[in-house]
Amino acid sequence: xxxxxxxSILGLGEMGRALAAALLGAGHTVTVWNRTPGRAERLxxxxxxxxxxxGVAIDASELVVVCLFDHDSVHExxxxxxxxxxxxxxxxxxxxxxxQARELGLWARAGGIAALDGGIMAVPSMIxxxxxxxxxxxxxxxxxxxxxxxxxxxxxxxxxxDPGLASLYDIALLSGMYVMFAGxxxxxxxxxxxxxxxxxxAERSAAWLxxxxxxxxxxxRVIDGGDYTVAGQQSLDFSDLSKMLEAADxxxxxxxPLAMVQSLIERQRGVGLGAEGFARIFESVRHTVG
Amino acid sequence: xxxxxxxSILGLGEMGRALAAALLGAGHTVTVWNRTPGRAERLxxxxxxxxxxxGVAIDASELVVVCLFDHDSVHExxxxxxxxxxxxxxxxxxxxxxxQARELGLWARAGGIAALDGGIMAVPSMIxxxxxxxxxxxxxxxxxxxxxxxxxxxxxxxxxxDPGLASLYDIALLSGMYVMFAGxxxxxxxxxxxxxxxxxxAERSAAWLxxxxxxxxxxxRVIDGGDYTVAGQQSLDFSDLSKMLEAADxxxxxxxPLAMVQSLIERQRGVGLGAEGFARIFESVRHTVG
Numbered sequence: 001x002x003x004x005x006x007x008s009i010l011g012l013g014e015m016g017r018a019l020a021a022a023l024l025g026a027g028h029t030v031t032v033w034n035r036t037p038g039r040a041e042r043l044x045x046x047x048x049x050x051x052x053x054x055g056v057a058i059d060a061s062e063l064v065v066v067c068l069f070d071h072d073s074v075h076e077x078x079x080x081x082x083x084x085x086x087x088x089x090x091x092x093x094x095x096x097x098x099x100q101a102r103e104l105g106l107w108a109r110a111g112g113i114a115a116l117d118g119g120i121m122a123v124p125s126m127i128x129x130x131x132x133x134x135x136x137x138x139x140x141x142x143x144x145x146x147x148x149x150x151x152x153x154x155x156x157x158x159x160x161x162d163p164g165l166a167s168l169y170d171i172a173l174l175s176g177m178y179v180m181f182a183g184x185x186x187x188x189x190x191x192x193x194x195x196x197x198x199x200x201x202a203e204r205s206a207a208w209l210x211x212x213x214x215x216x217x218x219x220x221r222v223i224d225g226g227d228y229t230v231a232g233q234q235s236l237d238f239s240d241l242s243k244m245l246e247a248a249d250x251x252x253x254x255x256x257p258l259a260m261v262q263s264l265i266e267r268q269r270g271v272g273l274g275a276e277g278f279a280r281i282f283e284s285v286r287h288t289v290g
Numbered sequence: 291x292x293x294x295x296x297x298s299i300l301g302l303g304e305m306g307r308a309l310a311a312a313l314l315g316a317g318h319t320v321t322v323w324n325r326t327p328g329r330a331e332r333l334x335x336x337x338x339x340x341x342x343x344x345g346v347a348i349d350a351s352e353l354v355v356v357c358l359f360d361h362d363s364v365h366e367x368x369x370x371x372x373x374x375x376x377x378x379x380x381x382x383x384x385x386x387x388x389x390q391a392r393e394l395g396l397w398a399r400a401g402g403i404a405a406l407d408g409g410i411m412a413v414p415s416m417i418x419x420x421x422x423x424x425x426x427x428x429x430x431x432x433x434x435x436x437x438x439x440x441x442x443x444x445x446x447x448x449x450x451x452d453p454g455l456a457s458l459y460d461i462a463l464l465s466g467m468y469v470m471f472a473g474x475x476x477x478x479x480x481x482x483x484x485x486x487x488x489x490x491x492a493e494r495s496a497a498w499l500x501x502x503x504x505x506x507x508x509x510x511r512v513i514d515g516g517d518y519t520v521a522g523q524q525s526l527d528f529s530d531l532s533k534m535l536e537a538a539d540x541x542x543x544x545x546x547p548l549a550m551v552q553s554l555i556e557r558q559r560g561v562g563l564g565a566e567g568f569a570r571i572f573e574s575v576r577h578t579v580g
Binding site for chain 2: 287
């Protein structure tokens with residue numbers, strides 16, 4: 001058991017409330033504030049203190065967590081009271097872009113505020129439970145100092161001093177997830193043409209795709225090595241998806257996700273690199289601003 | 291230990307050789323044939339019998355496995371000797387489309403041949419080892435009768451009587467895999483802009499994407515239920531990826547995979563269905579022939 005700390009949570013949307021509730025459960029002194037009142041009732045019952053203003057909330061605690069609507073809301077809320085943050089630790093869990101997180105990092109440094117930016121890899125109902133992870137970047141000593149507090153929300157991972165890293169990883173991981181979901185939909189649409197349920201296909205897909213994540217480390221090594229001709233790879237020519245696209249067409253089903261991959265493959269084959277490894281589609285992805 | 295059977299393997303490409311080797315290791319009587327000779331030497335050392343023609347190979351065995359270049363090669367090889375297959379069991383492991391598998395199923399039925407069509411979810415080096423799976427469809431009694439033989443190659447799954455099912459599942463699962471790989475590349479390209487290695491991102495992605503496959507069952511239930519308004523879903527409006535696309539643009543990195551998902555989302559939002567659940571992108575996928 002670690003010593004309780006004073007924490008203020010600014011922003012009581014669904015996520016802010018979940019963050020506050022998890023800290024109350026751990027015995028910390030939690031002060032909460034929301035621009036529009038009425039969101040704190042349940043938290044107050046559980047021991048939270050409601051502050052009448054963001055400034056009062058900041059004064060109450062050594063650790064200030066903001067979880068607001070967007071980057072602009074963060075500045076609107078904090079700019080008028082930046083002096084009161086001086087010497088405290090700010091953890092920004094508002095969803096922002098990497099560039100916005102970097103901008104806030106510079107703003108915090110100018111104000112003498114130690115700051116962390118976080119990317120929450122969970123939905124509110126997962127906070128404090130298994131599978132919840134929050135990525136952090138920015139001031140490492142603040143991360144280490146308050147790690148036991150942060151760990152109440154889920155697994156805490158520190159990625160580096162660049163304040164944009166957490167947001168960048170967040171976007172990168174979510175991108176992979178959404179694209180994977182589209183891949184499942186592509187498969188489900190194909191098997192549906194033979195009357196196979198999406199549920200039955202989901203079970204098989206989950207096992208298959210999980211197993212296939214084992215290939216990612218190999219792609220990573222090839223990409224980092226920078227040589228797409230190393231032995232043991234499946235070539236782009238061999239990865240030609242045109243027969244699969246024809247099968248989708250024959251089945252009368254759309255193939256936007258699959259055609260997307262084929263376009264990445266074709267871009268490399270089109271410049272004569274078809275004998276190189278599949279990992280080369282990394283170059284197709286990064287060099288075309290889509 | 292089950293009784294050894296007589297098995298002939300037609301086609302000694304890398305996969306055919308792996309299939310034959312696995313059966314030799316299990317004590318079966320294995321006859322092999324390849325259009326161009328010289329591929330069987332290692333197998334003969336391990337106890338295989340090389341047949342001088344496809345017809346002789348068929349005569350030698352109760353179970354005939356074909357693993358040839360493509361669907362046309364199967365007909366070129368088997369059509370002239372279809373009578374000799376009568377009463378035997380044919381397992382076609384040649385990569386074909388669902389429609390081609392169905393055509394071969396009708397051809398086999400007309401010739402009095404019990405037939406299975408298989409989709410190999412493994413590379414040759416995996417055959418007979420952990421992680422290898424082969425999907426089958428077609429004649430169920432043949433599958434059950436020879437299951438112990440088939441199981442030497444990996445996990446054997448029977449999907450149904452429609453001979454096209456194994457190929458369809460194969461294409462569907464591979465589609466999901468290739469699209470997932472493109473999603474990883476998208477993420478790796480994003481984090482690379484902050485100097486993060488593709489290898490480091492692969493490790494985090496593998497864990498994250500594996501965990502997120504847990505969401506597929508829920509999507510399957512919504513799709514099968516046919517009501518994309520059921521409670522507890524993330525809406526398409528909430529899934530708007532435009533901020534992620536802006537972040538990619540700001541980072542100067544391409545976003546073809548992510549933009550593909552956004553196009554599926556936008557198609558539904560564009561017709562006023564943005565309040566419905568994310569699973570609705572299934573309709574975007576299947577209703578546009580890409």
